[in-house]
Amino acid sequence: MNETNAANAATTPARQTKPATQTKSTKQTTQTTPTKPTRQTKPTRQTKPAKPLVHDVVRWMRSHPLTVAFAAVTLIVNLGVALWCWATGSPYPPLFARISYRRLADGMVYVVPMALLLTAHPLRLLVDIPALLAAGSVAESRFGAAKTVWISLICSIGGIAAGMGVSVMANGHLPVWRSLVRFGYVLGPLTLMVGPLMAASAFSSLMWRRRVRIVTYAVVAALVLYRGEPGDYCIAFAAAFGHLLGYLMAPAKTDGERAAENGLRVTRLETRKMVGVISAVCALGPLVALVSPVHRGPLSTLGLLMGPNRLDYGRLRECLATGGTADCFLQYRIQRVSMPGGVIVSVLPLLMMLVVAYGLYRGRRLAAWLSVVLNACTVVMALLYCFIFPVVLSPDGMRALVMHGAVRTAFATATLPLACIVLVAVSWRCFPLTVRRDRLAVAAGATFATFVALCALYAAVGALRPHEFSTPPTPAVLLADLPQRFVPVGFLNGLTPLFLPTSTLTAVVYQGIGPVFWTVAVLVTLWCLMDSSTAGRQERHRASQLVQTDGESMSFMGTWDGNRYWFSPSGRSVIAYRVAYGVALTVTGPFGDRAEWSRDLKDFAMFCAEHSWTPVFYSVHGEQRDELAAMxxxxxxxxxxxxxxxxxxxxxxxxxxxxxxAINKAKREGIVDVMCPFDEAPLGVQAQIVDISEQWAEEKSLPEMKFTLGGVDELMDRRVRLLYAVDGEGTVQAVTSWLPTWRDGEIVGWTLDFMRHRPESPNGVMEFLIARMAERLRDEGAEFMSLSAAPLAGISVMEFAARDGDEGTDGNDPDAPDSGTVFLQHVLMAVADIIEPVYGFHSLFRFKKKFQPEEHGVYLAYPDSAKLPQIALAVVQSYLPDMKPADVSRFVKAMSR
Incomplete structure (x- = not known):
């Protein structure tokens, strides 16, 4: 079956809309892949592989002169100033290039351009230059050079004014802010480019608009929360002004466009990618504190390593004896980061969060759980070490909380982890991939055993060598200090160290147990998340083997993710099914050893009875329908x-x-067809196919359908053929996928599944691909080419009563439908009619008829009319597992317009 109305749209005029992705990409070798044999090029005239790439780079530079020039000026100015500072021994950035409130008040506006060009550290160029090229190219492609300049000026001026004002209100009371007011700071080139980027996003497709804005705001939030320099506030407000300006500049949408956009939704794939990216940005946020004089967030204490402060051991000893002043808190912080173990313990949790972000990006359920747990631990640690411990351990703890900003620190530390927890929880269904239980057990056991062993080692060293510490620890003191060995130092800023090591052995144990534990935790987590196996993978693998023995035209759909499997007693045949509302809904009939199929139908029905499920056979063909009727x-x-x-x-x-x-038009326009498995397609082609699918899915007001309808994930199987149409510029215009069918271990036919095309692709491109597939299969000698079936299209009722007669019939007319069957028919027909404007199954049905196919019915067989309401719900749930009440409400509103 096919999950799209793209085919029928190919026969109507294409909508004049902007593409979801850039329609021009670098020329690739596949774009010239012809359907006829090509002439052999002489070796002496072969083009060097790098030459087309060089031409593309030169062409890009010529089409974006402003972006290239600005990036080059920024690079030259920063490197030149850095060399001058190094030669003269001056600090970087130099004082004459810094902006400050006092200088602006004195009318020294001339420092603003230099403050906008310079970065806070020369190494920032490694990040800022690529960011400038990406953001500038997007804006310049949309607006041109002149308009990009004035948009940049408007957004940056507004961002500087608002950002500096808000930064004073938010942090003006901090001592470090007085230094910034006096000595100044740089703003950075991103302040100039973030506004045009956000303005250009308003003219992009919804998918790219969402991507640009989410990633940009995530980066800006990380800068403000973890570093909090005035320049970061300026970047944030420049982005906001660009967002607003783009909204005002974008052409007004028609009622139809507005209604369509209100019904757009985010697919699972897009959601998990965005959650993964946001999690990665949040995990990397603490690193910006390393080069900032303003230290915010859990790991901001690491920034002290980059500053002029040095540990005063004499003052530290006095603080350990008396404690309480602000200078003592500073000494505690410096003391902790002066130890390599403290630094490593602070960095490794960051690495863990990056690993978790990778798992979220890949859709791993384990990563979702770890994200919730780790962020919840961050919140708990913030509350404990900012509120509970200072009050308990110091009689003057409450005053210290107020004096040293613990309340504010706890709030800033806990807010972002709480937001991450909510984000992951809301998108929980987007992380369906699980890890094998045996691998999870090994990972959990290794982590727990490491933790216990390290704690025992620490306790043993403290008990056997108490005099090798600054203060001999008692067992209670050792127990109280133990959690601090595993906690990032940023949480311990206001907590007095209970004792310090004075020998090499105690120092190694004191500083080493935390890094060892986090190293093991990171490695075993990565080991789990990179596991290619998932729960039920062994059963899926067995089913995938059996489908290559014997099956029907749609049997391959039974190997997809989300199915359960029942194997025959001999293990030579299998039935794929899903359970919902007490109904075991099969994915077509049995496959594997054909001789067992008849017996499988009865045995599976008995298996369902043992589990109190109602067996329902979905998408079976006439032969199996007749056998089930006899049952x-x-x-x-x-x-x-x-x-x-x-x-x-x-x-x-x-x-x-x-x-x-369609065939003639494709030839005139230079469109050719290319066939290969998905993983053999060039990366550029793969990215275009994913974007085409994502744009198609997001334009639907209901979630993407599943069950017997494949998506991008189902393209990854190497046994699936991908046939796509690509034009002379390397742009993929349309794509189809074809599922194999085996008989006696040999492929005898192929079934159409995935169909997508660009909104602006030429009319008839889908007809062209199907016709080319038919020609290819004719040359291969295939027995059949199935165009699959449009689900719920062309429904009619056929009742096969039991031998003894079913309730509601006279038992003599096997073709007389009972009231229950009519009810189910009406429910499914109503569902088909409701979702027709979204998925167009009836239009797809008519589209396929133009290929003059033979028509074969597919059926749903059920044993009990009393279960019809549950069966109807199970069918809808299987096709739309992600549908929520909000989706239904949004769809109804869109349909009522």
């Missing part, structure tokens, strides 16, 4: 499969006019 099952026609015989393929006659026109 007392009623049946319902749920679609019509379209089957083409490649051996008889021809396009002569009036009925084939549309197909002939």
């Amino acid at each position: 007392g099952f009623a049946s319902l026609d749920v679609g019509t499969e379209m089957v083409v015989s490649p051996g008889q393929w021809q396009t002569r006659g009036k009925k084939w006019q549309d197909v002939r026109t």
